[in-house]
Amino acid sequence: MSPTQKTTDDAKNSTDPSISSSLQHALSDVEEAVRTIGHVDLFCDYDGVLAPIAPRPQDARLDEKTLNLLRRLSDRDSLHLNIVSGRSLAEIRMRIGVPGITYAGNHGLEIDGPGIQQVQQIPSHMYDAMRTLAGTLQRSMQPYPGVIVEDKVLVVAVHYRLAEPEQIPMILKDFSTLVTDRNADHLLRVSSGKSVVEVQPNVDWDKGKAVRFLLEKRHGSDWHNQTLPVYLGDDETDEDAFRALMDYGITIRVGNPSAAKTAAHYVLQNTDEVAVFLDRLLRSFPGA
Ligand SMILES: [Mg+2]
Structure with a gap:
């Protein structure tokens, strides 16, 4: 992206009242890092991040716009898309249904993606x-x-x-x-x-360890110089991932900031802000 485009985008951000200041800061941080590093490993929780929380868990659904964003993100050569959920692997894969991305179910106990299959061995x-x-x-x-x-x-x-x-x-x-x-x-x-x-x-495994496992598997022990990890979550189990990526990536907690004591770098209000973030992340890649 040229400096002119950056200025234009920044100006657009600052004048758009629908974008909160935390979202603006997260966007400029991620756009700068994409320009510098050129590769992103994006990790998204499902409930409360991609799909609004529903009264009954079986009713939480992705809207068409978000699903389309996930499809387009999964097509980027310089981005790995991962869904990290507390739902079972079979269920999260069925609910999203986008091929070619990595799914981590049961808080990362079971992982399936291109070239990566792993189920934690439970004694x-x-x-x-x-x-x-x-x-x-x-x-x-x-x-x-x-x-x-x-x-x-x-x-x-x-x-x-x-x-x-x-x-x-x-x-x-x-x-x-x-x-x-x-x-x-x-x-x-x-x-x-x-x-x-x-x-x-009670095994020594959580969403944070699952994320670090995926980064090392794809990029080796030097992963923090190869890619920018971006993690979006909304719940206590996501805090393990926020801590695991504290010094390396961009972490975002979704939900009421006053209710959340979080290790994440940024807080977004709701799934609508997540959709804006994902759209801008997608467009921050050259040629998008
Ligand atoms: Mg959640």
Whole structure:
């Protein structure tokens, strides 16, 4: 991009009231880095980042505009597109359905993309503990209307967004008691997100390690000189990735900034701002 174009774009940013100042700063940071480094590894969470959060997880959908952006981003030679989600690999792949990109499901426990397939090996005693707890959680949450227990095999999620608000403290207490009782040997661990609590095997792996694994696999140990990692997430599990990329890339937390204590470099308000960001990222490449 020529200096003239940069000035024009900057001027356009500064006069567009629909673009927040955090988005403006993230855009100028990423456009400058694309000019300098010339290659991007883009990592996007799904729920709350690409698709607005829906009352029921099965109703969270990509709009056509965002889907089209993902297709066009996946076509760029100098960009690797990765989706990193808490959903299972099969489900996240089915929901997005764009070929040629890398999908990391169950918070990175299972990864599938061009030239990269990896499933974290779960020790059998952890796996068995997980399966037993999955059945117990299904039964113990039945009395609570609106609670959805989602069995993703490697991870079990208890969604309580549709529960009666006055029952939520009891739901969380029951969940916590049940997991504590059955997890004396710490084979499992708990994480929490937006109206969801999850249990997974207590392996040393998270979204941050999954992202670093993908960067090293593609670019070698010198990846930080080869590519610019850009990560967009909206939840606690994404904070592991923000910390992993703190000194190397551009990290963005999506959602209410006052509610989020975050390690991310930037905060965007919602999925609409994400779409603007992705569109500008796409257009920052020469010839786009
Ligand atoms: Mg999310």
